[in-house]
Amino acid sequence: MAKESSFDVVSTVDMQEIDNAFQQARKELSQRYDLKGSGAEITLDKAKKTFTVSAPADFVAKQVIDVLGSKLVRRGIELSAVKWGDPQPAAGQSVRQMATIVEGIDRDTASTISKDIRGTKMKVKVTIEGDKLRVSSASRDTLQEVIAFLKEKDYGQPLQYVNYR
Known part of the structure; x- marks a missing residue:
């Protein structure tokens, strides 16, 4: 696996x-x-x-x-x-x-981001952890696609993508 x-x-x-x-x-x-x-x-x-x-x-x-x-x-x-x-x-x-x-992602924005990612039908798992979201997948390429997708969107606050592993 x-x-x-x-x-x-x-x-x-x-x-x-x-x-x-x-x-x-x-x-x-x-x-x-x-x-x-x-x-x-x-x-x-x-x-x-x-x-x-x-x-x-x-x-x-x-x-x-x-x-x-x-x-x-x-x-x-x-x-x-x-x-x-x-x-x-x-x-x-x-x-x-x-x-x-504005610092941290509030609950409403986090659920909107999560819903948008799930709406792409990519094989990823999104979990909301306090004021951040964790996106995980078996494929690194899929994660890169998710980052590119999120960069195109505007959620009213700057987003950073960290702990990529």
Whole structure:
């Protein structure tokens, strides 16, 4: 009987790279001529994995988010790993916008991924293990096909394929 091969589907982000991108964005906010002195501010809560953007206007908040996004992309963090909420009015005319950093695959997304893989009729076994999925099969070629299939799909968050053995 052939030995089963497997890989894990996970969704992780490197918090050190997010912190580096945050520090770079904050530095650019203090130096850029159109944002310097505008009252725009960005904060990162590492424990809760959230960003908070405070700005005097919605337009300025969008500029700050663009600056942060460019720094995240440059650092290798996919923008789908950050979910931005709706802008909320704050004191005076200012605006506050929160974002959460998505890490781990939630139950609904995991079941959707599992259902999609089973729908391909490939000879693989998919198990949900907490915030990751394990895909196993006797054929390594089939596992490669599953990875290619998942890369074509969009599940609203970045996926990585680890522990391929």
